[in-house]
Ligand code: RM4
Ligand code: MN
């Protein structure tokens with residue numbers, strides 16, 4: 001037994017109405033690999049161009065009203081740049097989303113930021129986090145997403161335990177500066193750029209730090225930040241259960257933190273994560289989970305890759321929403337393994353594209369956002385306008 005057509009339709013509309021995802025400003029900039037950058041004429045080199053590109057993505061998809069900002073890349077003068085951001089927000093109809101401090105780019109951070117053995121450098125890093133919290137207050141951003149590159153490359157060269165204590169101290173201090181309703185998201189990553197130990201290497205370490213920091217701290221799960229065989233949806237289920245899940249940085253990967261477009265390698269993985277989220281919605285767990293994209297589009301056209309990502313995420317979200325969860329629960333109870341698995345897999349294989357297209361039409365959006373992007377000529381126009389400059393903007397790699 002599966003859902004009737006009318007139940008399906010209602011579920012689909014509810015799922016699509018509830019879905020939004022934040023796009024990263026750095027997804028529009030030139031990025032590369034450790035070996036170099038291939039510059040694209042249409043890449044954004046200013047924050048204004050990033051807002052313009054985000055507005056185009058939102059015009060086509062209708063589900064990306066906010067753009068994540070990276071402080072040094074987008075607000076190089078910190079708080080002073082906030083008024084300019086506010087002007088861009090109203091000009092382009094896109095709001096500033098999560099604020100990402102940058103604790104990995106400056107020369108001082110060679111041996112770490114919040115975990116650096118030098119108290120002066122730790123203080124400097126904390127001051128940047130506090131500035132970022134202040135920026136978030138002024139932009140009205142709920143989330144400050146903290147990612148540290150801190151770690152070490154060689155055994156015995158750093159005190160892992162002292163660094164834990166420094167981190168705890170810093171996060172407690174940062175948490176004390178949050179306004180009510182703001183959140184500190186603590187991201188983890190097993191390796192890179194550090195290759196022996198990373199100070200926040202997994203969700204257990206992030207969870208601990210969140211508990212120590214205070215009630216407004218939550219774990220950020222970047223789907224690319226796991227070892228290859230890890231069961232990410234199980235981590236998600238645990239974080240939901242413990243009330244510590246703050247949000248996602250979505251991307252796909254084959255090997256490590258590849259930052260490929262979501263669903264390009266393993267769409268079933270994202271489907272399984274979304275299933276856990278839908279389960280927690282029906283159990284009405286008090287979790288506000290931020291959906292964000294964190295990708296590096298170094299070969300694909302940046303706007304095209306972003307639109308493709310948003311559409312893929314929306315479709316996987318919809319597929320997972322349409323699982324008959326009551327029926328699944330009954331099959332789980334009786335341990336009817338094959339029927340349960342087939343119901344689950346069947347939902348993954350359902351072609352939801354016509355439903356998503358119909359929903360877009362009722363919302364006045366193009367039925368096929370990627371086709372509309374191609375027909376609209378935005379990418380060609382900005383490539384012409386921006387192409388002559390070919391300057392490199394600050395971004396990773
Ligand atoms: C890191 C991590 C952070 C992102 C930087 C650019 O690997 O995913 O979230 O801000 O990359
Ligand atoms: Mn990330």
Ligand code: MN
Pocket residue numbers: 222224225257294
């Ligand atoms: Mn990453």
